[in-house]
Amino acid sequence: MYKILVCDDERDIVNALKIYLTGEGYDVLEAYNGCEALDILNRCNGVNSDGTEAIHLVLMDIMMPQMDGIEAMVELRKSYNIPVILLTAKSEDMDKVLGLNVGADDYITKPFNPVELIARVKSQLRRYMMLGGAQMQVVPEEEARQKLIIGGIELDDRSKEVTLDGENVNLTPREYDILKLLMKHPGKVYSPQEIYQEVWQDPAYGTENTVAVHVRHLREKLEYDPANPRYLIAVWGHGYKMCDN
Numbered sequence: 001m002y003k004i005l006v007c008d009d010e011r012d013i014v015n016a017l018k019i020y021l022t023g024e025g026y027d028v029l030e031a032y033n034g035c036e037a038l039d040i041l042n043r044c045n046g047v048n049s050d051g052t053e054a055i056h057l058v059l060m061d062i063m064m065p066q067m068d069g070i071e072a073m074v075e076l077r078k079s080y081n082i083p084v085i086l087l088t089a090k091s092e093d094m095d096k097v098l099g100l101n102v103g104a105d106d107y108i109t110k111p112f113n114p115v116e117l118i119a120r121v122k123s124q125l126r127r128y129m130m131l132g133g134a135q136m137q138v139v140p141e142e143e144a145r146q147k148l149i150i151g152g153i154e155l156d157d158r159s160k161e162v163t164l165d166g167e168n169v170n171l172t173p174r175e176y177d178i179l180k181l182l183m184k185h186p187g188k189v190y191s192p193q194e195i196y197q198e199v200w201q202d203p204a205y206g207t208e209n210t211v212a213v214h215v216r217h218l219r220e221k222l223e224y225d226p227a228n229p230r231y232l233i234a235v236w237g238h239g240y241k242m243c244d245n
Contacts, residue, residue, distance in 0.1 A: 005028075007030075007031040009063075059121070063095075084104045086099045086104045195211050
């Protein structure tokens with residue numbers, strides 16, 4: 001059973017989320033500010049038999065007392081790679097961008113549609129289980145495609161490791177999936193909508209900024225000069241491509 005940590009200072013929202021999630025068979029833990037969320041994560045710290053962490057996903061509000069969602073996100077990413085979905089108000093556009101910059105995987109705007117919420121949770125869990133420890137079957141004809149190399153970047157899809165000039169690079173699951181998509185098709189331009197559909201496996205509506213933030217974060221980790229990238233190139237008005245000049 002997947003464990004999901006729900007963190008929001010509004011108890012009605014926590015209760016509603018718990019109803020939706022338990023109805024889908026998830027085990028829900030509750031927190032009401034960032035400090036409580038981090039305490040629960042630390043208490044539950046450990047690894048399950050399938051290699052994943054004890055808590056599989058976090059749903060966290062941005063605006064909270066004591067420690068808000070952005071501060072908690074920064075602290076959380078120091079120790080955990082589990083997916084995090086931020087809960088935001090429509091007026092919190094800058095906070096959405098900041099949350100993605102510090103490691104959030106997705107966000108959903110209040111008031112949220114329960115069907116959309118559950119779909120996004122399932123999408124994040126599916127990705128996490130594929131990358132974070134679920135057993136993967138590698139068929140013989142795919143073995144040759146497990147390692148992708150472009151310039152100094154090497155992606156090993158069997159170990160889920162990425163290196164830059166021989167040095168390990170720590171990527172979030174979303175960043176890894178975007179990089180893998182672009183490296184598998186060097187030179188091909190993907191629009192933000194295509195990237196979102198491929199990586200998030202959800203309909204792409206209003207997601208251009210989400211993809212841009214993740215690409216910028218990738219550049220910060222993989223480019224020696226992110227302002228003048230060598231690998232992750234933006235094609236004005238069209239999207240992004242991977243190349244080695």
